[in-house]
Amino acid sequence: MRKLTVLQVLPALQSGGVERGTLEIAAHLVAQGHRSLVMSAGGRMVAELEAAGSTHIGWPVGRKSLLTLLLIPQLRELWRREQVDIVHVRSRFPAWVVYLAWKGMSPEHRPHLVSTVHGYYRPGCYSRIMTCGERVIVISKTIQDYVQKAYHVEAGKLQLIYRGVDTSQYTPDYQPDAAWQQAWYAEYPQTRGKRLLLLSARLSRWKGAAAFVDMLRIVCRQYKDVHALLVGEIASDKQAFARTLQQKIHQAGLADSVTLTGYRKDVKQIMSMASIVYSLATEPEAFGRTTVEALSLGIPVIGYxxxxxxxxxxxxxxxGAVQVGNVAEAAMLTLNWLEHPPEVTPNTQFSLQVMQQRTLEVYQAVMADAGQGAS
Structure with a gap:
């Protein structure tokens, strides 16, 4: 099989599920002997990307400015110089820049184009660009249905590939090592000896932080050995919401029962110590990586x-499924599970290894189509 040069393009490599998926595909490409390039404005995940053998190209391709279109000639030159076989776009504005560069090249001289629809983009011409790929990857059946309904994409272009976790690393018997636990309890002594309830998400209203606190009002009235963790980045434009949330926590008398950790790299270790993990986003998640990570660890999840x-x-x-917005139902289920924890079915459906291999197969299928004379 021919060795490929694949360029993935996204705005930045700071944090998040799209970014993590980019690194996972990049690592698999390298492991299989292919050449992996990633273009973004950079971020804290670049070091990890490069350590796994990929090359990072630090271009501000996600900057929402007409000036970014000046990168189009440079993109074409980069593709020629690096002999790029596949360009994989993962975000709307970079996809527009890439598409304009790609469309202006002759088919025999341009790379092949793959796109992934990672979310419920608002319908319209701007979002339609995420269906521009010769293959369009969708990350859940929910997103597949949405794309077909909103954009009428021909079924043959769509490829359902669930996001996945490394089921050799996320196992029900996983426990963080003693050194990690010692460091954790040194930083968060208030969690020692407590049963942990965890909401792991960027701090925002739609991700369910306020609903989580409302639920805790009910739960903490009955259980004093419970401590809640809100683990996730607090973006600069969410500082006001964070202050409002802190006030809500204090007014509820929960100041000693709730901790906001901010961004953490060790979410896996934290989740493994939790009694229950939550997904309370008011808008449907396209996939929900944290949820499947917790379930793979054997940790029960309560989710909308x-x-x-x-x-x-x-x-x-x-x-674990509760009606969207029904805080009382989530609280009652929590109280029940604190007494009688449920058994989680082992995860064989949402595997990182399957996701990586099927994505590589999409790349190879696009190349094979070209070899058979497809335009």
């Missing part, structure tokens, strides 16, 4: 029954 999270729960823990 919509989006990709509903698909995961249906497969691995159906009783």
């Amino acid at each position: 029954q919509h989006g990709g999270v509903a698909e995961q729960l249906a497969a691995l823990l159906p009783e």
Whole structure:
């Protein structure tokens, strides 16, 4: 099989599921002997990307400015110089820049184009660009249905590839090592000896932080050995919301029972110590990586029954699904599970290894189509 040069393009490599998926595909390409390039404005994940053998190209391709279109000639030159076989776009504005550069080249001299629809982009011409690929990857059945309904993409172009976790690393018997636990309890002594309830998400209203606090009002009235963790980045434009949330926590009398950790790289270790993990996003998640990570660790998840999270729960823990917005139902289920923890079905459906291999197969299929004379 021919060795490929694949360029993935996204705005930045700071944090998040899209970014993590980019690194996972990059690592698999390198492991299989292919050449992996990633273009972004940079971020804290670049070092990890490069350590795994990929090359990072630090261009501000996600900057929403007409000036970014000046990169189009440079993109074409880069593709020629680096002999790029596949360009894989993962975000709308970079996709427009890439597409304009790609469309202006003759088919026999341009790379092949793949796109991934990672979310519920607002319908319209701007978002339609994410269906521009010769193959369009969708990350859940929910997103597949959405793309077909909103953009009428021909079924043959769509490829459903669930996001996945490394099921050799995320196992029900995983425990963080003693050194990590010692460092954790030194930083968060208030969590020692407590049963942990975890919401892991960037801090924002739609991700369910306020609903989580409302639920804790009910739970903490009955259980004093519970401590809640809100683990996730607090973006600069969410500082006001964070202050409002802190006030809500204090007014509820929960100041000693809730900790906001901010961004953490060790979410896996934290989740493995939790009694229950939550997904309370008011808008449906396209997939919900944190949920499947927790379930793979054997940690029960309570989540709103919509989006990709509903698909995961249906497969691995159906009783964890609650009606969207029903805080009381989530609280009652929490109280029940603190007494009688449920068994989580082992994760065989949402595997990182399957996701990596199937993505590589998409790249190879596009190349094979070209070899058979497809335009």
